[in-house]
Amino acid sequence: MEENESWVVDLGDGTHQVRTCVWSPPGDHPVGCGVIVTVKDNKVVKIEGDPSHPITQGRLCPRCIAMDEVLYHPDRIVHPMKRAREDRGKDTWETISWDEAFDLIESKVREYWSDPGPHSILTFTGTGREITMYSAAYCHAIFNSPNYCMVLSGGACYGPRCTIANFQLGAGYPELDYAAYFSDRYDDPRYEVPKYILVWGKNPIYSSPDGFFGHALVDLMKRGSKLIVVDPQLTWIAARAEYHIDLRPGTDAAIAMALCNVIISEGLYNRDFVEKWCYGFDAFAECVAEWTPERAGEVCWVDPETIYGAARAFATNSPSSALWGLAIDTETNGVQAGHTFLAICALCGYMDIPGGITLAKPASFTGKWRYETVNSVTPESRAKRMYDLDGRYKCWDAAGPGPLPDVTLDWLEMEDWSNVEEPPFGGFRMSYWFGTNPLSCMAASPKRWEKALAKLEFNVSQDVFMNPSIMALCDLVLPLSCSVEHEGIVFPHFGRNSHFLGAMSKAVEPQDTKSDVEIMLELGRRLRPELWPWETPEEFFTAQLHTAYEWGFKDLQQEVVHQQEFEYYKYEKGLLRNDGKPGFDTPTGLIELKSSVYPVFGEQALPYFEEPYFSPYSEQIDQSEKDEYPLVLTTGGRHIAMFHSEHRQISSLRKLNPWPLVTIHPDTASKEGIEEGDWVAIENPLGRCVMKACIRPVVDPRVVHCQHAWWYPEQEGEAPNLFGNYKSNVNNLIPHKKVGVTGYGAPYKTVICKIYKVDSLEG
Numbered sequence: 236m237e238e239n240e241s242w243v244v245d246l247g248d249g250t251h252q253v254r255t256c257v258w259s260p261p262g263d264h265p266v267g268c269g270v271i272v273t274v275k276d277n278k279v280v281k282i283e284g285d286p287s288h289p290i291t292q293g294r295l296c297p298r299c300i301a302m303d304e305v306l307y308h309p310d311r312i313v314h315p316m317k318r319a320r321e322d323r324g325k326d327t328w329e330t331i332s333w334d335e336a337f338d339l340i341e342s343k344v345r346e347y348w349s350d351p352g353p354h355s356i357l358t359f360t361g362t363g364r365e366i367t368m369y370s371a372a373y374c375h376a377i378f379n380s381p382n383y384c385m386v387l388s389g390g391a392c393y394g395p396r397c398t399i400a401n402f403q404l405g406a407g408y409p410e411l412d413y414a415a416y417f418s419d420r421y422d423d424p425r426y427e428v429p430k431y432i433l434v435w436g437k438n439p440i441y442s443s444p445d446g447f448f449g450h451a452l453v454d455l456m457k458r459g460s461k462l463i464v465v466d467p468q469l470t471w472i473a474a475r476a477e478y479h480i481d482l483r484p485g486t487d488a489a490i491a492m493a494l495c496n497v498i499i500s501e502g503l504y505n506r507d508f509v510e511k512w513c514y515g516f517d518a519f520a521e522c523v524a525e526w527t528p529e530r531a532g533e534v535c536w537v538d539p540e541t542i543y544g545a546a547r548a549f550a551t552n553s554p555s556s557a558l559w560g561l562a563i564d565t566e567t568n569g570v571q572a573g574h575t576f577l578a579i580c581a582l583c584g585y586m587d588i589p590g591g592i593t594l595a596k597p598a599s600f601t602g603k604w605r606y607e608t609v610n611s612v613t614p615e616s617r618a619k620r621m622y623d624l625d626g627r628y629k630c631w632d633a634a635g636p637g638p639l640p641d642v643t644l645d646w647l648e649m650e651d652w653s654n655v656e657e658p659p660f661g662g663f664r665m666s667y668w669f670g671t672n673p674l675s676c677m678a679a680s681p682k683r684w685e686k687a688l689a690k691l692e693f694n695v696s697q698d699v700f701m702n703p704s705i706m707a708l709c710d711l712v713l714p715l716s717c718s719v720e721h722e723g724i725v726f727p728h729f730g731r732n733s734h735f736l737g738a739m740s741k742a743v744e745p746q747d748t749k750s751d752v753e754i755m756l757e758l759g760r761r762l763r764p765e766l767w768p769w770e771t772p773e774e775f776f777t778a779q780l781h782t783a784y785e786w787g788f789k790d791l792q793q794e795v796v797h798q799q800e801f802e803y804y805k806y807e808k809g810l811l812r813n814d815g816k817p818g819f820d821t822p823t824g825l826i827e828l829k830s831s832v833y834p835v836f837g838e839q840a841l842p843y844f845e846e847p848y849f850s851p852y853s854e855q856i857d858q859s860e861k862d863e864y865p866l867v868l869t870t871g872g873r874h875i876a877m878f879h880s881e882h883r884q885i886s887s888l889r890k891l892n893p894w895p896l897v898t899i900h901p902d903t904a905s906k907e908g909i910e911e912g913d914w915v916a917i918e919n920p921l922g923r924c925v926m927k928a929c930i931r932p933v934v935d936p937r938v939v940h941c942q943h944a945w946w947y948p949e950q951e952g953e954a955p956n957l958f959g960n961y962k963s964n965v966n967n968l969i970p971h972k973k974v975g976v977t978g979y980g981a982p983y984k985t986v987i988c989k990i991y992k993v994d995s996l997e998g
C-alpha cells in the first residue's frame with residue numbers, strides 16, 4: 236500500500252479496505268458497481284456495497300456478494316495448463332509456467348503466420364466481460380488476423396441494437412435517462428423524472444444488462460415513473476406496469492408498428508420535433524398505417540386496447556423514456572423491431588431531453604481505439620477475412636467487426652473445399668477464445684460447432700474455471716485473475732454512452748493468474764512490439780485516458796468513479812456530428828424514420844413484419860410439424876444468480892437456481908400431465924433438452940420459456956459427457972444461419988417445440 240492511495244484505508248490489525256469498481260471476471264456486464272473490499276493477509280474477508288458510488292449507492296447483486304467463493308474455489312484454474320491435441324476431451328492437463336505458455340503461443344503463431352498466413356488464426360469473443368474492450372485488439376494488433384469471430388448466430392446480442400442506432404440515429408447506444416451523468420443524480424435541477432418508461436424486451440432488475448444499473452428502474456418507480464413493459468413473460472416489472480404488452484415472442488416489429496400507428500393516426504406525435512429532426516415521416520406513416528392495433532393484436536396475441544392505451548400514455552406524457560433489450564437482437568425481424576422502437580421515441584420527441592433518452596457520439600475514446608486496431612491488420616491479411624460465399628449479408632460485412640458467426644461456421648465446416656469449383660483461401664489452424672464457453676452458451680446447434688472447432692490444430696482459452704468447451708476442444712488454458720485481483724477501467728455500455736469511468740483497483744495479489752490486459756500486453760510485446768509500447772497495465776490505461784483527458788489511471792483510482800460531462804439537446808448544438816453541425820450523424824443529418832442506409836445492403840428502407848422462422852404460423856414448415864410441435868419456445872431470460880454459463884459451481888448462487896427451469900403455464904402443464912419440479916423434455920426437429928418444470932401463470936399457455944447456458948460442473952467432465960453439456964442445452968433446438976436480411980438477428984426466442992414429462996435429467 237502506498238501512502239497516497241486514497242482508495243485504500245488501513246484499519247490496523249493487518250486489515251485494510253479497498254474502494255473499487257467491479258467488472259470481471261467472473262462474468263458480468265460493465266455495470267461497475269462500487270464495492271468496499273476488506274482484506275487481511277492478502278485474503279478477501281468481506282465484500283460490501285460502496286454507499287458513496289454515485290450510481291449503485293451501496294447496492295449489490297448476489298454475484299458480487301459471492302465473489303470470495305469464486306476467488307477461493309478449489310476448482311478455480313490457478314496455473315496455465317496444456318494438454319496434447321490427441322487428448323482433447325480427456326482430463327490430462329499438465330501445469331506449466333507462464334513463460335512456457337507464452338513461448339508455446341508465440342511459436343505456434345509464428346508458424347501459422349508463415350503457413351498459410353495470419354488469417355489462419357481465429358479469435359472468438361464472448362460477451363460482457365472486460366475483455367470485450369480488448370478482444371478486437373488481440374485479434375488485429377497481436378495476431379494480425381481479420382478473422383475476429385464469435386459463435387452467436389446473427390451476432391444476436393447488442394451488436395444489432397448498436398448497428399441500428401448507428402444507422403438511424405448516428406449516435407451511440409440510446410439509454411434511459413436515469414440521471415447517471417449527474418453527481419446529485421435525480422435531484423439535479425437539469426433532470427426530470429420520466430413519466431412513463433417503455434421497457435422493451437428487457438428485465439434489468441434481474442440482469443443489469445449492458446452496463447445499465449437495473450435498480451435505477453426501481454429508483455424511478457419510487458419517484459413516480461410508470462411502466463409500459465413489452466415482454467412475453469409476466470416479470471416482476473411487468474407485474475408492476477401500467478401496461479403489459481405480453482406479445483407472442485418474435486412479433487415485436489408488428490407491435491412497434493401498431494404503437495406508431497396510434498401515435499401518428501391520433502396526431503399524438505411531436506410535430507415540431509418530427510418536422511425539424513426526422514427524415515421520411517410521410518413514407519413511415521404510410522408504412523405503419525396498415526398496422527392497426529386490431530391487426531397487430533391478432534398477429535401478436537395482444538388485446539388491442541392495451542396497444543391503444545400504451546401508445547396514448549407514452550406519447551402524451553412528456554418526458555417519457557425507453558429501454559430496449561436482447562429481444563430486439565434475438566429475432567430475425569429484429570432490425571425492423573429496433574427501427575420502429577427508435578421511431579416511437581423519435582415521433583414523441585424524447586431524444587436527448589431531460590428524462591428522455593440519452594444520446595452520445597457513436598464511440599467514446601475507448602470504443603474508437605479498439606476498432607481502430609483493425610487498421611493494424613496488413614492488407615494481405617485483411618483480404619482474407621471470411622465472407623459469405625453466397626454474397627449476402629453486405630450490411631454485416633460493412634458494419635460487423637469480424638465475419639458473421641454463421642459464415643464462420645460455414646467456412647469451418649467447409650474446410651474441405653474439394654466440391655467447390657473455385658476454392659477461396661482457407662487453412663484455418665488456430666483459435667484463441669476470450670470470455671466464451673461457446674458450446675454451453677452462445678452457439679446455436681452447438682454440436683456442429685464442436686465438430687467444426689475440433690478441426691483446428693491449436694485452441695487456446697483464457698478463463699477462470701474449466702468448462703465444457705475448454706475440456707472438449709482446447710490445448711492450452713490461461714488462468715485469469717478476478718476483478719478484485721487486477722487493475723482496469725469499467726466503461727458502462729462498453730464505451731458507448733458511458734456515463735462514468737470506474738477504476739478497478741487491485742485489492743489482493745493474484746495467485747499464478749493474470750488479467751486479460753496483462754496477457755494482451757505480453758503477447759503484443761512478443762509478437763508485434765512496434766504496436767505495444769506499454770510495459771504495465773497502468774501505462775496502457777493512462778495512454779488510453781490521455782487520448783481524451785489530461786489525467787491518467789492513478790488519478791482515476793483516486794477518484795474511483797469519474798462521471799462524464801453531459802449536455803442535453805446535443806443535436807441542436809452540433810455535438811453529435813463529426814462536422815460540428817446541428818443534427819444527427821446520419822447520411823441525411825436527421826433521425827432516419829425511413830432509412831437511407833438499409834437499401835444499400837439489400838434491406839428495406841421502412842420497417843415490416845415477417846413471421847419468425849420456424850414459428851407456428853411460419854410458411855417454412857408444414858402443417859404436420861406445426862401439429863407435432865405446437866408451442867413457441869422462448870429463451871434467454873436471465874437469473875440474477877448467474878451470468879450466462881458462469882457461476883454454476885458457486886454453491887451459494889447455485890442454491891438460488893439449482894436446476895435449469897422451463898416455465899410452463901398451468902393449463903399446458905396439466906394437459907401434458909406435468910407437475911411442479913418434474914423433469915421435462917423440450918424437443919423440436921432440431922434437437923432436445925431436459926429441464927425442471929416451473930409451473931406459473933406468467934407465460935401464455937402456447938409459450939414455454941427455457942433458461943439458457945446450463946451445464947453441470949459437478950458431473951463427469953471428460954468427453955463424451957463434458958459436464959453434461961448437451962443435456963439441458965436449449966441451443967440444441969436453435970437453427971444455424973436463419974438470420975435477418977442484414978445478417979443481424981437470429982431466432983433464439985421464437986422456434987416451435989413440444990414438451991413431455993421424462994423420468995430424470997438423463998431421460
Ligand code: SF4
Nearest residue numbers: 263268295296298299
Ligand atoms: S451487477 Fe452484480 S455482478 Fe455486476 S458489478 Fe454489480 S453487483 Fe457485481
